[in-house]
Amino acid sequence: MFIGAQVSLYPMTSDFEQVILSGLKALDPYRDRLRIETDDMSTLFVGASAPLFDALRDLFARAAQQPPHVTMHVTLSRGCPGEPDDPSCRCETLSQAQDQTLAERQTLATEAVQAAPVLGVEIDVQFSLYVLGRDRHMDEIYGCIDFLKASGTFLRSKNFCTRLRGDAGAVFEAVRQAFLRFGPAEGHVTIDLTASANSPTLR
Numbered sequence: 001m002f003i004g005a006q007v008s009l010y011p012m013t014s015d016f017e018q019v020i021l022s023g024l025k026a027l028d029p030y031r032d033r034l035r036i037e038t039d040d041m042s043t044l045f046v047g048a049s050a051p052l053f054d055a056l057r058d059l060f061a062r063a064a065q066q067p068p069h070v071t072m073h074v075t076l077s078r079g080c081p082g083e084p085d086d087p088s089c090r091c092e093t094l095s096q097a098q099d100q101t102l103a104e105r106q107t108l109a110t111e112a113v114q115a116a117p118v119l120g121v122e123i124d125v126q127f128s129l130y131v132l133g134r135d136r137h138m139d140e141i142y143g144c145i146d147f148l149k150a151s152g153t154f155l156r157s158k159n160f161c162t163r164l165r166g167d168a169g170a171v172f173e174a175v176r177q178a179f180l181r182f183g184p185a186e187g188h189v190t191i192d193l194t195a196s197a198n199s200p201t202l203r
Ligand SMILES: Cc1ncc(C[n+]2csc(CCO)c2C)c(N)n1
Pocket: 007, 008, 009, 010, 017, 020, 021, 038, 039, 040, 041, 042, 043
């Protein structure tokens, strides 16, 4: 299994470099557990889902703690047949999901969001879960949307994606649960996600 993400922060300020670099500082505690590589367009994260989603959350929460409007674009992928097997990406949640019904996975996902830490940073997210190469993949997508509706982070459904709002802790936990517990445990699943904080539209 290979799990990873390409991530770009877009601060809406002429001082964008400072916001990006201070966000990247929040990744330092994770550098021994994840492969993290930054270039001029994005930062690559590869590794287990526990540090991966915590690092994504802390990166965006750090950038969102500053006043400017900031967005973050994330492409997540697990199980891509073209990627090498990587033991550092081993995931207990995925192994267990193989023997769990959709209803059991929805219950566990909801419990995980309830147990998420509160960071005190309000954020918005919209994302799409893509379950690739499988018959009846819409059962998993609809099952995931039902979980999101009950998660306490659901804002609204939109064309092609679902919109979440709330504390960064709960919102990123809801996305982690969507990514790991829906779609086949051994299959290829991706997420396209945009996060936003401090938008003047919401002031
Ligand atoms: C998470 C994240 N990683 C890398 C970039 C690309 N990038 C654009 S400006 C800048 C600062 C140094 O010039 C960097 C690294 C990004 N936007 N967001």
